[in-house]
Amino acid sequence: MTQSLTLDSISAHYGSTQVLENLSLAVGEGELVSLLGASGCGKTTTLRLVAGFLQPTSGTITLGGRDLTRLPPHQRDIGLVFQNYALFPHLSVADNVGFGLKQRGISGDAKTKRVGAMLDRVGLAHLADRLPAALSGGQKQRVALARALVIEPPLLMFDEPLSNLDAKLRIDMRVEIRQLQRANGTTSVYVTHDQEEAFSISDRVAIMHAGRIMQLDTPEILYQRPANAFVARFVGFENLIAMKVVERDGAKITAEMAGGIRLTLPLEQFGAIPDSFILACRADGLQVTDNAAMEGIPATLGLRTYLGRAYQYQAETPAGALIANGPLTRPLDAGVTAKLVPVPEQCTILAPEAV
Numbered sequence: 486m487t488q489s490l491t492l493d494s495i496s497a498h499y500g501s502t503q504v505l506e507n508l509s510l511a512v513g514e515g516e517l518v519s520l521l522g523a524s525g526c527g528k529t530t531t532l533r534l535v536a537g538f539l540q541p542t543s544g545t546i547t548l549g550g551r552d553l554t555r556l557p558p559h560q561r562d563i564g565l566v567f568q569n570y571a572l573f574p575h576l577s578v579a580d581n582v583g584f585g586l587k588q589r590g591i592s593g594d595a596k597t598k599r600v601g602a603m604l605d606r607v608g609l610a611h612l613a614d615r616l617p618a619a620l621s622g623g624q625k626q627r628v629a630l631a632r633a634l635v636i637e638p639p640l641l642m643f644d645e646p647l648s649n650l651d652a653k654l655r656i657d658m659r660v661e662i663r664q665l666q667r668a669n670g671t672t673s674v675y676v677t678h679d680q681e682e683a684f685s686i687s688d689r690v691a692i693m694h695a696g697r698i699m700q701l702d703t704p705e706i707l708y709q710r711p712a713n714a715f716v717a718r719f720v721g722f723e724n725l726i727a728m729k730v731v732e733r734d735g736a737k738i739t740a741e742m743a744g745g746i747r748l749t750l751p752l753e754q755f756g757a758i759p760d761s762f763i764l765a766c767r768a769d770g771l772q773v774t775d776n777a778a779m780e781g782i783p784a785t786l787g788l789r790t791y792l793g794r795a796y797q798y799q800a801e802t803p804a805g806a807l808i809a810n811g812p813l814t815r816p817l818d819a820g821v822t823a824k825l826v827p828v829p830e831q832c833t834i835l836a837p838e839a840v
């Protein structure tokens with residue numbers, strides 16, 4: 486029943502504004518892929534194209550190998566869950582959930598059974614007769630979820646479904662959504678601007694920017710091995726340092742940054758290192774020490790903040806302003822001269838053209 490989705494070179498515009506440019510995306514059977522990016526990057530537009538509310542100017546959309554591109558929305562059979570629930574206010578919880586079944590000609594006992602089973606699964610059986618106005622936000626979102634799932638669609642799409650809920654409920658609901666999606670094995674596209682939500686719920690995440698997918702990978706790969714500077718910054722690599730290799734020596738290289746500062750880096754950790762590259766380090770991957778004998782980036786420390794697990798420092802260096810962490814046991818004061826020592830396991834390397 487569940488089917489794979491492909492978007493092939495999709496472009497779309499509103500009036501004269503191009504919003505998506507040659508966007509391609511493949512979501513496997515039963516897979517949950519999130520579209521993650523800042524407001525305005527084109528996430529909702531992508532869903533609207535798949536749902537059929539908007540026509541692409543070029544490109545093809547298929548579901549289970551069937552070309553959907555020119556089909557009207559009601560022939561696409563896609564389950565949709567929105568931020569604002571979109572429940573029918575005059576219908577009870579049970580009738581809201583049963584609405585799509587009725588439209589598909591399923592009525593009587595068959596309908597009652599399916600609605601009942603679905604309400605059980607989302608924990609709302611006791612509220613079957615209530616009207617939406619008498620439900621909390623979390624309950625409304627469960628009704629919307631049940632309504633989308635009960636028709637057993639080949640594809641589910643979620644547009645920021647948890648944005649109206651408070652923080653605790655958001656976390657509970659995303660676990661529930663994931664469990665239901667897994668249990669049904671429904672191919673899903675999930676839109677959010679929240680990185681933690683996307684990473685926790687998805688098989689793979691597409692990081693979007695200005696109508697394009699910058700990288701589509703598993704959360705682990707995105708977090709540890711971003712493919713370009715945009716994604717690196719997005720996932721929290723605060724420090725991007727341009728470097729050039731000046732010496733290759735078996736298992737290690739020596740590379741130079743602005744100000745003639747040199748570092749030796751183990752090839753083992755990074756694989757091949759091109760002659761020009763960007764060393765990307767999170768603050769945790771640049772350790773502050775006042776031991777002048779250490780090899781590292783000379784720095785003058787600025788503001789120190791307490792993170793609980795470490796101190797974090799703003800640091801001025803010949804390669805510009807950097808952010809580095811230091812141990813709780815040795816808080817250092819602003820103005821102190823220190824070294825920032827890269828921790829190779831916590832750093833990654835990017836191609837320079839990616840900046």
Ligand SMILES: Nc1ncnc2c1ncn2[C@@H]1O[C@H](COP(=O)(O)OP(=O)(O)O)[C@@H](O)[C@H]1O
Nearest residue numbers: 499502504522523524525526527528529530531
């Ligand atoms: N109906 C519309 N008419 C004109 N421009 C629109 C319309 N809907 C969205 N846009 C523009 O298209 C871009 C992408 O919007 P959208 O897909 O809603 O972004 P997101 O969901 O990622 O926040 C934005 O610049 C937005 O202002």
Ligand SMILES: [Mg+2]
Nearest residue numbers: 528529530644
């Ligand atoms: Mg949106």
